[in-house]
């Protein structure tokens with residue numbers, strides 16, 4: 162006998178776990194399949210990184226009851242400072258001038274993992290399979306059959322009305338559904354670490370474009386900053402192997418002295434960067450969310466924010482159906498509704514991020530001059546800032562209820 166669920170979620174990383182939490186009040190039968198425990202050293206989603214959260218994401222986490230569990234670990238970003246190394250253009254975005262408390266928050270991924278998984282583990286309606294992988298999915302007329310491979314070598318078969326792929330960029334479910342992807346290898350890797358600057362960051366997030374790629378510094382609660390340093394892939398091994406002193410000298414050279422000297426660096430980890438965009442967000446009896454649907458360059462810190470809106474949208478569509486007493490969450494109408502709702506936001510954010518990387522990687526003088534003029538114009542034009550702020554909170558399409566602070570039930 163196979164156990165039957167309303168929804169099976171493959172992947173309990175940042176987006177899959179958020180979706181499971183969002184579905185809790187609906188009283189559905191949920192199976193959550195995750196390969197690596199949230200607190201394991203090898204967990205690929207809840208690792209040593211920090212995530213820049215938009216205000217919209219904060220509102221979603223608040224409405225889901227997750228925020229109280231992470232608030233103490235979150236650092237507000239009061240201002241964003243964008244500049245181009247060696248050139249005149251720069252732009253500032255100040256939360257105050259936009260009438261906001263903060264432009265966003267910096268949150269350690271591990272803190273988010275703990276808060277989400279505490280809620281998941283406490284919910285009897287969510288059947289957790291972990292450590293286990295979704296190995297195979299076979300769609301049928303009314304349900305899909307899912308084969309789960311447990312880490313101990315045993316296997317379990319379950320049926321689900323809808324399978325949600327939240328299993329990251331190499332998604333098994335997306336592959337099984339035959340959904341094509343577009344990819345662009347940026348030939349870059351993001352090197353992540355923490356640095357301690359001589360001067361207090363004063364809650365400013367810095368984004369600096371340099372000839373070797375963009376650099377971001379995000380404020381942390383203890384006065385350190387998360388550093389995201391983009392390197393050409395060919396150079397990343399040397400940056401990882403450099404001594405702390407050599408590495409800090411390189412960071413100082415790229416960033417300058419706005420925060421004084423950099424005094425200490427943490428452990429360095431590199432992530433290869435590419436754009437991966439699924440051509441569709443659904444297939445037979447399945448929907449794809451988060452990195453399984455789109456994996457972006459982290460330059461603008463928008464990947465998780467976008468994935469969380471995927472989860473909020475899907476949870477709302479499921480809640481609406483369940484409120485009508487309907488249990489078919491994977492029929493063609495439901496999948497089409499999800500595709501239509503997510504299309505605009507995905508295209509806008511993926512296009513914006515990709516253009517940012519390409520414009521700022523372009524060495525041609527005319528592009529360089531235009532981008533400097535662009536940064537200055539942006540600094541002088543409040544409406545442009547409001548537009549960016551709206552784009553990053555997901556206001557470029559229909560905003561899901563959870564992002565407006567409205568609970569699903």
Ligand SMILES: Cc1cc2nc3c(=O)[nH]c(=O)nc-3n(C[C@H](O)[C@H](O)[C@H](O)COP(=O)(O)OP(=O)(O)OC[C@H]3O[C@@H](n4cnc5c(N)ncnc54)[C@H](O)[C@@H]3O)c2cc1C
Nearest residue numbers: 172174175176196206213294295329451452462464465466
């Ligand atoms: C360097 C870097 C910095 C970033 N900074 C930001 C930022 O500041 N702001 C922002 O919004 N975004 C940021 N992002 C993007 C963000 O990390 C991703 O958008 C986010 O991790 C996507 O979450 P996900 O759950 O969709 O996928 P993932 O994080 O990839 O998680 C997938 C999960 O699925 C599990 N899994 C995989 N295969 C299977 C299977 N077959 N069966 C079961 N489980 C499976 C994995 O173990 C994992 O837990 C950054 C990304 C990088 C690389």
